[in-house]
Amino acid sequence: MLETSARLLRLLSLLQSRPEWSGPELAERLGISVRTVRRDVDKLRSLDYPVEVDLGPTGGYRLGAGAALPPLLLDDDEAVAVAISLQTAAGSGGVGVAGLGETAVAALVKLERILPERLRRRVAAVGVSTVAPLRPTPSVEPATLVAVGAACRDRRVLELDYTAFDGTGSRRRVEPHHLVSWGRRWYLLAFDLGRDDWRTLRLDRVVPRVAPDGLATGPRFTPRAVPGGDPAEYVASKVRDVRPLRCRARVHAGVDEVRARIWTDQVRLEDLGDGTCRVHLSADEVHGAAVILVAMGLELEVEAPDELAVACREMGERSLRAAGAQKLPARGCAPAEDLG
Incomplete structure (x- = not known):
C-alpha cells in the first residue's frame, strides 16, 4: 500500500486524468478502501484542491476549476509530448499567436529543470521539422532560448559568444534582462558589463x-531600469533601421492603415497630420524596398533616394508589359474564375 503522501499525489494524478471517477474505481486503483478514498479527498480539499464530490450511491469525484492552477502531474509520455510541443512553439517564436513564443520559453525552462535524464534523451531524439517560409529567417536553438530565458528569470550574469552583423566574433559578459520577439526574430536586451551600456543582441x-545542465552559473545581479521603461519599445527602436539602404516616401493614407498593410519590421511611420504619413524604410537593396512600398496598394510619392523612384518606375513599366493587350476587368473587380 502506498504511503499517505505518495497516495495523495497518485490520487491527484488520477483525478487529473479523466473527468470523473467513482469511489470504488479510485479505491481499486489505489489499493485502499472507499472510506480511505473519502479521507484522502478531504485532505486534498483541505489543501485547497477543488475536488467536487457527488454524494450519490457510488460517490463520484471530479477535479473542478479553482482560483489557482494546481500542480499538474504528468507521466513520462505526457512530459515528453509537452516538452516537444514547447520546443516547437519556442523555436518558431510563436508565429501567429501573440506572446506564445516567450510563454513557451518560460514553461520550457521550468520543465527542462525537472526532466529526468532518460526523458531528456527522448526529447532530444525527436527532431522537430517545420515547413520553410518563402523568406527564411535565422532560427534559434531551443537550448539557447532555455539558457538565456533561465538567466533572465534567475537574474544571473551570462557569459556568451556573439557574432556581429559583419561576422566579427566577441566574448560578452552581460546582465540579461528581457527576451523580446520583434518581427521574425528573437532579441536579448542586456546590460553589457564590458561596455558599460545596454545592448540589443540577436x-x-x-x-x-x-x-x-544548460544553465548560467554567473553571480546574481539586481535588475536595472530599462531606458524608457518599455523593453519591447527599446528593442524596436534599436532594430528598426539596421539595414544599409534608407528610403523615404509619402503615403496617402493614415498611420494605422499603412501599419496594417506593410509587412516589414524595418519601418518607422511619421504622421503628417493631414491624412498622410511618411514611411521611413530600411532595406537591403532598392528593388526590395520598391516591392514593399508598391505592395501596400496605396498612392505614394517617393522622396528618397532617387534610385528608389527609378526602381518603382521600372516596376510599373514591367507590370504594363506583363499585362500586354489582354482585356482587363474593371478596377476593383476580380475575374470570375478567381471568385470562390
Missing part, C-alpha cells in the same frame, strides 16, 4: 557559455 547569433 539571439540567433548568441552562443551562451553555460554549465553541463
Whole structure:
C-alpha cells in the first residue's frame, strides 16, 4: 500500500486524468478502501484542491476549476509530448499567436529543470521539422532560448559568444534582462558589463557559455531600469533601421492603415497630420524596398533616394508589359474564375 503522501499525489494524478471517477474505481486503483478514498479527498480539499464530490450511491469525484492552477502531474509520455510541443512553439517564436513564443520559453525552462535524464534523451531524439517560409529567417536553438530565458528569470550574469552583423566574433559578459520577439526574430536586451551600456543582441547569433545542465552559473545581479521603461519599445527602436539602404516616401493614407498593410519590421511611420504619413524604410537593396512600398496598394510619392523612384518606375513599366493587350476587368473587380 502506498504511503499517505505518495497516495495523495497518485490520487491527484488520477483525478487529473479523466473527468470523473467513482469511489470504488479510485479505491481499486489505489489499493485502499472507499472510506480511505473519502479521507484522502478531504485532505486534498483541505489543501485547497477543488475536488467536487457527488454524494450519490457510488460517490463520484471530479477535479473542478479553482482560483489557482494546481500542480499538474504528468507521466513520462505526457512530459515528453509537452516538452516537444514547447520546443516547437519556442523555436518558431510563436508565429501567429501573440506572446506564445516567450510563454513557451518560460514553461520550457521550468520543465527542462525537472526532466529526468532518460526523458531528456527522448526529447532530444525527436527532431522537430517545420515547413520553410518563402523568406527564411535565422532560427534559434531551443537550448539557447532555455539558457538565456533561465538567466533572465534567475537574474544571473551570462557569459556568451556573439557574432556581429559583419561576422566579427566577441566574448560578452552581460546582465540579461528581457527576451523580446520583434518581427521574425528573437532579441536579448542586456546590460553589457564590458561596455558599460545596454545592448540589443540577436539571439540567433548568441552562443551562451553555460554549465553541463544548460544553465548560467554567473553571480546574481539586481535588475536595472530599462531606458524608457518599455523593453519591447527599446528593442524596436534599436532594430528598426539596421539595414544599409534608407528610403523615404509619402503615403496617402493614415498611420494605422499603412501599419496594417506593410509587412516589414524595418519601418518607422511619421504622421503628417493631414491624412498622410511618411514611411521611413530600411532595406537591403532598392528593388526590395520598391516591392514593399508598391505592395501596400496605396498612392505614394517617393522622396528618397532617387534610385528608389527609378526602381518603382521600372516596376510599373514591367507590370504594363506583363499585362500586354489582354482585356482587363474593371478596377476593383476580380475575374470570375478567381471568385470562390
